[in-house]
Amino acid sequence: MEARYKRKNTCGTICLKYLLFLFNVLFWVAGGTVLAVGIWTVAEKSDYISLLNSTFYSASxxxxxxxxxxxxxxxLIGCCATLREMRNLLIVYFILLFCIFLLEIIAGVMAYMNHQKLDHELRQNLRLTMQHKYKQPGEEGVTQAVDKLQQxxxxxGSNSSLDWADSIWILTTQNAMMVPDSCCKTPREFCGQRDHPSNIYKLEGGCIGRLEEFILSQLHILGAVGIGIAFLQLLGMMLTCCLYQNLKEDRYSACCF
Structure with missing residues (x-):
């Protein structure tokens, strides 16, 4: 039906088209940034996921x-709908924006609610994970994650280097190791036989403090990205509604005249 009428776009409609097109370009760039951050998190930091009993971080x-x-x-849908002035596609675009907006709100609430729980689980389980799984059969992922974490x-250690005294690996090893070689400031084979501060890291609070800071920084990134996109989406939904209404009025004008 729309093809039967020659549209006479008003100045307001033309301005809205270009504004919404510009918004879609920014939105597309934001989506690419979100995708890149997610891939970077999985590719570069996925080793630490094996140290967490909770799946919240990996799910995020x-x-x-x-x-x-x-x-x-x-x-991309928004760009097509805007340039071709397809009102039906604009409705689809608005619905998608609204759904993403709702998902971001839900994800934000979940992040806030699960942060304290994640922190508690991390403090309770990291030491046991290190002591019971490091260099044990079938736990190569945990071993690699612990070595990477410490370096x-x-x-x-989780809270301090003393945590390693109760490690299954330390208790069963035959080479008098005090800590893993990854604790050493200059890692080399069997350097962990000497746990003097000049040889190994003696960070106050152990690895758990640093891992908590890392996870918190990642959650902050998620939150900042989510808030930024949410504001963009609100603007996009308003522009979409305005353009839809203007196109409807232009079509009515073309029909009448």
Missing amino acids: AYILIATGIIVVVTG EFKCC
């Missing part, structure tokens, strides 16, 4: 990737 990273893909696709954050 994959939700970030899924959100980025949806935002990119939604932005990257320059720490030793």
Whole structure:
């Protein structure tokens, strides 16, 4: 039906089209950024996921990737709907924006509610994970994660290097190891036989403090990205409604005249 009428776009409609197109470009870039952050989190920091009993952190990273893909696709739909002045597609675009907005609110509430729980679980389980799973058969992922954690954050043990005294690996090893070699400031084979502060990291609070800071910083990134996109979406929904109404009025004018 719309094709039967020659549209006479008003100045307001033309301005709205370009504003909404600009918004979609920004929205598309934001989606690409979200996708990149999610992929970076999984690719670079996924080793630490094996140290957490909770799946909240890993789920957050994959939700970030899924959100980025949806935002990119939604932005492309918005560009097509805007440039071709397709009112039906504008409705689809508005619904997608609204759904993403609701998902971000739900994700934000879940992040706030689960943060304290995640912190508590981390403090309770990290030491036991290190002591019972490090260099044990079938726990290669945990071993790699612990070594990477201690080297990257320059720490030793969950709360302190003394935690390693009760490790199954230390108690069963035959080479008088005091701590893993990854605790050493200059890692080399069997350097963990000497736990003097000049040789190993003696960070106050151990690795758990640094891991908590890292997880909190990641959650802050999630929150900041979510808030930024949410504001963009509110603007996009308002522009979409305005453009839809203007196109409807232009069509009515073309029909009457």
